[in-house]
Amino acid sequence: MEILSLLGQGVLLSLQPLNLLLILIGVTLGLFIGAMPGLGSVNGVAILLPITFLVPPGSAIIFLAAIYYGAMYGGAISSITLGIPGASTAVATTFDGRPLALQGKASLALVTAALASFVGGTVANVLFTLFAPVLAAVALSFGPPEIFALMLLAFATFVGLGGDDIPKTILSICLGLVLGSVGFDQISGAPRLVLFDISGFLHGINFLVLAIGVYGIGEMLWTIEQTRGEVTTTTARISVRGMLSDTRESVKRGWRGTAIGSFLGFFVGVLPAAGATPGSLMSYGVAKMVARRPEEFGKGHPGGVAAPEAANNSASTGAMLPMLTLGIPGSPTTAILLGGMVIWGLVPGPRLFVDESEFVWGLIGSFYVSNVVAVAVNLAFIPLFIWMLRMPFTILAPMIFVLSIVGGYAATRDMHDMWLIVIFGFAAFFLRKFDYPLAPAVLAIVLGPIAEPTLRQSLLLSSGDPSIFFTRPIAGPITIAALVLIFLPAIKLLRRGRGKTMADEG
Amino acid sequence: MRTGEIVTAGVLALLSIYLMWKATELPVGYISREGPGGGAWPFWLSAIMLICCAMIGLNWWRGTSPPSRSEEPVLDSYGWRMLLFVGGAIIVFVGLVNVISMYGAVAVFLLYYTRFLGRHGWPLSLTLTIVTPIAFFFFFEGAMQITMPKGLPFTDPIFNVLYEIIY
Numbered sequence: 001m002e003i004l005s006l007l008g009q010g011v012l013l014s015l016q017p018l019n020l021l022l023i024l025i026g027v028t029l030g031l032f033i034g035a036m037p038g039l040g041s042v043n044g045v046a047i048l049l050p051i052t053f054l055v056p057p058g059s060a061i062i063f064l065a066a067i068y069y070g071a072m073y074g075g076a077i078s079s080i081t082l083g084i085p086g087a088s089t090a091v092a093t094t095f096d097g098r099p100l101a102l103q104g105k106a107s108l109a110l111v112t113a114a115l116a117s118f119v120g121g122t123v124a125n126v127l128f129t130l131f132a133p134v135l136a137a138v139a140l141s142f143g144p145p146e147i148f149a150l151m152l153l154a155f156a157t158f159v160g161l162g163g164d165d166i167p168k169t170i171l172s173i174c175l176g177l178v179l180g181s182v183g184f185d186q187i188s189g190a191p192r193l194v195l196f197d198i199s200g201f202l203h204g205i206n207f208l209v210l211a212i213g214v215y216g217i218g219e220m221l222w223t224i225e226q227t228r229g230e231v232t233t234t235t236a237r238i239s240v241r242g243m244l245s246d247t248r249e250s251v252k253r254g255w256r257g258t259a260i261g262s263f264l265g266f267f268v269g270v271l272p273a274a275g276a277t278p279g280s281l282m283s284y285g286v287a288k289m290v291a292r293r294p295e296e297f298g299k300g301h302p303g304g305v306a307a308p309e310a311a312n313n314s315a316s317t318g319a320m321l322p323m324l325t326l327g328i329p330g331s332p333t334t335a336i337l338l339g340g341m342v343i344w345g346l347v348p349g350p351r352l353f354v355d356e357s358e359f360v361w362g363l364i365g366s367f368y369v370s371n372v373v374a375v376a377v378n379l380a381f382i383p384l385f386i387w388m389l390r391m392p393f394t395i396l397a398p399m400i401f402v403l404s405i406v407g408g409y410a411a412t413r414d415m416h417d418m419w420l421i422v423i424f425g426f427a428a429f430f431l432r433k434f435d436y437p438l439a440p441a442v443l444a445i446v447l448g449p450i451a452e453p454t455l456r457q458s459l460l461l462s463s464g465d466p467s468i469f470f471t472r473p474i475a476g477p478i479t480i481a482a483l484v485l486i487f488l489p490a491i492k493l494l495r496r497g498r499g500k501t502m503a504d505e506g
Numbered sequence: 507m508r509t510g511e512i513v514t515a516g517v518l519a520l521l522s523i524y525l526m527w528k529a530t531e532l533p534v535g536y537i538s539r540e541g542p543g544g545g546a547w548p549f550w551l552s553a554i555m556l557i558c559c560a561m562i563g564l565n566w567w568r569g570t571s572p573p574s575r576s577e578e579p580v581l582d583s584y585g586w587r588m589l590l591f592v593g594g595a596i597i598v599f600v601g602l603v604n605v606i607s608m609y610g611a612v613a614v615f616l617l618y619y620t621r622f623l624g625r626h627g628w629p630l631s632l633t634l635t636i637v638t639p640i641a642f643f644f645f646f647e648g649a650m651q652i653t654m655p656k657g658l659p660f661t662d663p664i665f666n667v668l669y670e671i672i673y
Binding site for chain 1: 510536541558573580584589592599608612620623624625630638646650652653655
């Protein structure tokens with residue numbers, strides 16, 4: 001009862017006119033920043049942080065959290081309408097969101113994304129409210145072996161996502177991981193893989209450089225070549241009746257994915273350093289596995305949009321938990337929020353809930369309000385995003401190319417990366433022609449910098465004994481599940497091959 | 507497609523070997539009390555890539571992957587033309603950024619694509635060509651405070667006017 005009373009006070013606090021206005025502005029700004037390829041919640045929160053010194057700390061964090069929420073909703077928009085994931089958290093949304101848009105069902109994809117995000121956010125808020133201290137303790141028990149096992153599980157789901165050609169999928173994963181290791185060795189600080197001794201590689205390869213190259217350039221070239229420039233995105237229409245029908249369809253076909261994403265996303269988001277990307281990917285993989293017709297995933301299934309979208313929203317709330325209770329940020333955006341809190345004189349950690357009760361519950365209350373405002377603002381803007389799709393392809397295509405290059409530069413501010421985007425784009429175009437799945441590479445470049453140090457720390461802990469991943473109570477089951485997932489397609493293929501041979505002999 | 511499949515696998519195998527060699531600049535084995543060396547992660551991953559390339563080659567030889575069975579060309583005449591006119595334009599676009607600024611390059615690319623590839627009328631093409639870079643300027647430089655490349659000094663007078671509006 002005490003929690004409900006505190007939460008009620010928090011909601012009332014966030015409904016005060018100034019806070020409500022800040023939520024509305026923050027969510028709308030976040031939506032558009034998140035929808036822009038190359039910009040994400042981290043840019044919005046970082047840029048607008050100085051503005052928050054004009055208002056009291058409670059209102060300031062509410063404003064920044066609203067931007068964070070809006071950007072999480074916005075990430076799906078560029079994934080669905082342009083086919084370019086604006087942030088790593090929205091990569092999995094392109095798998096089914098883009099095919100739906102190409103089939104003229106962009107409205108269904110956008111409505112599904114909005115509703116799933118809302119449910120994911122709400123489930124996460126409730127879990128956050130009820131179990132914050134308990135979950136923070138569980139998160140703390142995740143050491144390097146557990147985090148690496150989790151990364152292994154994420155890579156294992158890639159193998160399932162990549163289709164039948166397992167060598168090409170594994171090659172794609174390894175390529176992404178190697179590209180993610182370019183720059184400096186994180187532990188010794190020595191330069192590593194400075195390719196062709198070009199100094200531009202010293203700062204590593206940003207995830208967005210590969211993502212924009214693959215999706216913004218490569219995928220677009222492929223689409224133009226395959227469709228001979230006659231892309232059918234222009235059939236997208238929007239009406240109130242249509243949106244209601246889309247809502248019914250998204251609930252009917254997307255509920256399972258939403259439920260999986262909401263819970264799985266939250267628990268992965270809570271873990272320090274994991275964040276929303278593995279959460280959204282695992283949710284997509286699990287939703288595909290448990291679907292009645294998994295073969296429809298990747299071709300435009302609402303469940304394939306619902307699972308990652310529910311997960312990334314849920315995880316973004318989950319990532320706040322270790323930040324508030326332990327002072328450990330779960331994502332780059334929460335790291336900036338943490339910095340802001342320290343500047344305002346608040347000390348994140350176990351004492352925060354006791355010492356700054358009004359602040360904490362005001363923030364939690366604002367999560368609920370921001371979530372409602374975000375879904376309303378998002379649904380209200382869907383006609384605008386659909387209108388964008390109705391543009392002739394000969395206008396949309398150059399705009400996507402321009403957004404890719406400009407957005408790519410905005411993210412890294414380096415001309416070396418612009419050329420890399422172009423090279424990755426052309427490489428992706430040709431690799432796609434030969435059925436190489438590229439999404440695993442894009443996701444691997446994000447997870448590689450988490451996976452490598454945790455693997456090295458784990459092996460250091462065990463003096464080089466890999467059994468550490470099997471003997472620890474949390475890491476063990478996760479590692480075994482990952483290995484089963486990795487070898488399952490290979491066993492299936494072998495069986496199929498043996499069955500075929502026997503049939504041929506018979 | 508069949509030839510293309512094995513050529514691509516060969517190129518990726520060469521890339522894997524290069525990455526393995528490059529990774530050996532740092533220790534690739536286990537160092538006592540330090541754990542795996544700095545080059546171990548990329549080295550062994552590149553080795554797995556090389557094994558995958560060999561498997562792709564084996565599948566090609568057995569004709570089990572769709573591209574290895576296809577007799578179609580990798581690109582037909584439309585594909586090569588598209589790559590030349592669209593892909594080439596993207597290369598020129600990036601090349602122009604340091605000459606006529608990011609916004610100038612955006613304008614030239616949009617004019618080329620909408621007017622000459624898209625065959626839209628001059629009014630629409632010019633409107634997009636002028637409005638888009640200006641909107642981008644105010645969004646990135648004004649709202650997001652992200653500075654884009656300004657090109658060679660001859661673009662300064664234009665940017666001076668625009669900066670006076672912002673500041």
